[in-house]
Amino acid sequence: MHPAHKYITRFVPYLWYGLSSLSVITAGCKKNDVVSPAATQEIKMEIIPVSDTLRQVIASHTLLTASHPWYIDGWVYVANEATLRVEAGAVVNILPTAVNKKDGRYSGGLVITRGAHIVAEGTAALPIRMRVEKVAGHGPSGLLILGRAPVRKGFAPFRELTFGGNLPEDSSGVIRHLRLDYYPAAGKGFDGGILLMGAGSRTVTESVSTHALPVERSDLKTGKLR
Template sequence: MKTKLFTALAIVTLSFMACDSNDDNTKVTPQPETTELKGSITSNVTLKAGEIRLTDPTIVREGATLTIPAGTKIIATTQSAYILIEKGAKILAKGTAAQPIIFTSSTAKSGSWGGLVINGKAPLSRANASDPSTFGTEINDQIQYGGSDIADNSGELDYIILEYTGANISDDKEHNGLTLNGVGNGTKISNIYIKDGADDGIEFFGGSVDVTNLLVVNSEDDMFDFTQGYSGTVKNAYGIWTAGFKTDEVDPRGIEADGNHDGKGPDHINQSNFKMQDITIINHSSQLATKDKDGNEIPLMNDFVKIRRGATATITNLLIKNAANSTFSDIIDMKDGNGAGNAATNITYTFEPESLFSSSKIKLEGAAKATKNNTSTGANTSVFAWTKYTF
């Protein structure tokens, strides 16, 4: 479904909770209580733990901070709804294992709302040092991201659930579960659970932010997507397509990495050069194939790992599993029509089951290394106990 998102923005809606006078007749001043999110947030807002309706696109403007306490549930009521943090703004969403913060939809279905987008001031790939270091956000190209501050701080996310995200904008512009645009490594992101999204689970557009303890279940396109000069580290990440999973996407992957934006800048500086450590990718889907734009059937898992278009990846302790009745194109591939991945790429991995392994499905470029072993254990799943997901 192609959905044109609202561009006109209102002011965040506030309702007020009346308070009675106390016994000594001292008047208690009513305090504003935010029960609905929509439009522009231009000053600091702290939500009250409970249920909050997200009824329209909501943008936290530069200089403002949105604080979300543990146990809050934000419920999107329209497909056009999303939350965007401008560069220079912050989100402080700190849940706990016992009281995570949940971003969900009133319709329990993938593609029901636009997800969470965070913009920062960290570097992107670009033509040269004098080229503008900012770029327009997919959902609204008037809102810029990127800059020169590697340590930029956009806030903190901890113990977060994002579900039923991924509303489409057009063929080449979609919402993900979590979109990180030029986000700096002063931002803290950990303990993230993204489930049942219509596009990528998480996508990094440049930036340097690190992410730890990331669980992605049944993303309809890529599990982990990197582009436009990302230079951080993803540690302890687990992505899975379960037995009943189905998708209409033509090229879903476990890991997809571009050095520059959409392969359109093969000579750009600051190409993606990132690390992943302790990673599991599993394909258990019983859907054997999907179809490309011409109607031709292709394997459901297009590639487990795709490092292309100038990207450099260092991936250690990678565990790849494929069900015996599930199809895939390549285990590791480093090239497409818009360019090859950087030959400095180095991957160590274990593939299971051995009966499905084929060295012909490892396609490297130049001096790139992919070392197969039988010792990679992948992600530590015990840290995801708080999600209640059954491994």
Template sequence: MKKFRFLFSLTLILGLFFTACDEDDPIVAFDKPVVSAPSNVATIPFGSTDQSVDFTVSIDSDLTANYTASGTNVSVLNASGSVSGNSITINYSAGSSAGAASITLTVTDSEGQTDDATAVISIDQPEFEVKVTSNITQNTTWTSDKVYILGGRITVVNGVTLTIEPGTIIKGEAGTGANATALLVARGGTLMAEGTADAPIIFTSVADEISIEDVAAGNFGSPNLDPDINGLWGGVIVLGKAPISASNESGDVSEIQIEGIPTSDQNGLYGGNEPGDNSGVLKYISIRHGGTNIGSGNEINGLSLGGVGSGTVIENIEVVANQDDGIEWFGGTVNVKNVLVWNVGDDGIDTDQSWNGTLDNFIVVAPTGHAFELDGPEGSMEAGHVIQNGTIVATVGDRISQDLINVDNNSIVDLKNLFFTGISEGQKINRVTAAGVTFEGIEIDVTAEELPNHVNGDVPAGVTAGTGTKKADASVFGWTWAGKSGALTGL
């Protein structure tokens, strides 16, 4: 019996052994990939293009693997490939802004197992770039060998002068609402920004790649942004102590907060009783790609002038592709000459609160709002202004102005020697009965038979069909981006 039991057990054991040999091989566990990033990547220069970072990789020797790489504030040049060896070199270029950057490497083996690691990179502030993040509280000069980056709403405060050299570039960072970037000259502050035709001062967006070298070479247009891209930053705001016509629920007020600046910021107040107030000098300045939204559908103008006095000199100004108006006056007494407004998203020229000055020699090309938005006084103080010697191109391609001249019943303005061309159906002088509005030498580039279709009411004696005997002197705008691009050909 014992012998039988032994033989049975032996037979069973051998049967299990041979049965196991016939089954599939057992599952083999492969090691997961391991990716390590360097912890001490050297700071790289801004704008550098020949950079690399080495990651350490470990994969099971029986497997193959591939990698993908992605970057933040850098451009990765070899974003994918196969793993060979124990390291992977990722080549990259610095991003468009100084500060933190990173590269994340992900390795996936042939079993579908993954691991990743991130290398943190620091991009150095370029030597030629100056980030401005606080108000100008002492006399300061911005020089043409540097590019100044507005990191927010930067104010030249009362009693302080900011001087900007010819050829200087100022770029605004992106931001909306209370974070909108702008250069604000408060009442009592002074801006001495005297560019020249050969070296204009350019305000633009950080997205604009225009450089110091471009300006020095006479290339004043953006190398990468089209001249109709708007809303990328804020704009330029100058405030003064000259009279304004404003009111609130209690009656007349002599000062008020400029639109878009929180009431908590007293630097936003403008108006007063000093008609000859002096906020400085603005000459040969180009303001581009601005007009970011500051709340409730309200955008910053290219150039806003609030209560600016007649002691201020403003001439040879270009506004390109602003999301809101080109230039808007809120009262004040300042005179302005040689203005070019091109491709703005709202009104070309906007006046409010009884501005009491003169706009002389100007061109407005293809605004998509009104060519002119000329409002009357908002308080009991009544004063008027003169707008003269201008050429207005009301339509270019699919950019069509809403109308030619828009005034209120109480507007006070003398319009002299203006030529409107590029006329489309429906574009009109919207009101010719306002007692304070006069028309003299207004020519509209249509036939005499068509003229009544472009006036809302009877055609005044000062409005005629014409071909441009009254218009701006376009020769003074050769320095502008519009002039150099050919947008003023024939004007």
């Protein structure tokens, strides 16, 4: 197992406000039964990372193969309108890092920023598996999808992230047959898993599930979420 590296990112993932702890939480998103051509991009060139551990920012079209496990070190952002493609059967492990020394909690995951895409098309026989590694002091960890579709008034769980817009048919990509296992964080609001914010109607999610793993009371931090 790859050890998590200790560094602090600029992202503050504790600004969770007014969200229910559903398996998959969506805002301004619906599932299409048929994949629109606009849901995916024509990708002319993809990069397969040399290192199995991803950090900070993915700014080019990138492919995660199913040939070996991958590791997400802290929070990693898919930006610059890049597409992250994940092969069927791939395994992605999230390694939470300390992002707030004051409360001693750890969190991490993937953030698909506005204009960027994720294409994670598993199959029933070869699902894509994501798992948050166990650490002391669990903060909210998982997969965040930020789109350019309108969001309801007052929906502002994150002050540090940009999401939403005026494109109701926006697409953030395709996710099929994906399971994410995570350790839930204490406190109100989003406790981990998958969160879609401003994802448009052409964002496709099918057979996507999250599973909250058991957490011992001693592993939880009950400090106020900010």
